[in-house]
Amino acid sequence: MLKKRIDKATILGTTERLTQPGHLSVVFTHDQEPQLYERHFAYLLNKEKIEPGWQLLEIEPMQGVEGLRAMRAKVRE
Numbered sequence: 799m800l801k802k803r804i805d806k807a808t809i810l811g812t813t814e815r816l817t818q819p820g821h822l823s824v825v826f827t828h829d830q831e832p833q834l835y836e837r838h839f840a841y842l843l844n845k846e847k848i849e850p851g852w853q854l855l856e857i858e859p860m861q862g863v864e865g866l867r868a869m870r871a872k873v874r875e
Contacts, residue, residue: 803860803861803862803863804816804817804825805817806860807825807857807858807860807866807868808857808858809855809856809857809858810855810856810857810858811858816855816857816868816870818870820872820873820875821870821871821872821873822842822848822870822871822872822873823868823869823870824838824868824869824870825857825866825867825868826866826867826868826869827865827866827867832854832867832869835869836869839852839869839871842871843871846874847873847874848871848872848873848874849871849872849873849874851871852869852870852871853869853870853871854867854868854869855867855868855869855870856868
């Protein structure tokens, strides 16, 4: 059920959807999670799987789900 909502989630204050073609998005709720995912994104960057400059985003509240944040990076082709 949450996956269906994440697919339609938008970035706080915009109409832009979180999920974008050619991008990797990771959704999380806890304050310590960005540091963990930054290590994973750094690994992917080192392996040249993603482009430099990932984004840290807040997601608009959805029905029954609030406080979600995400990291998003462009995948290298």
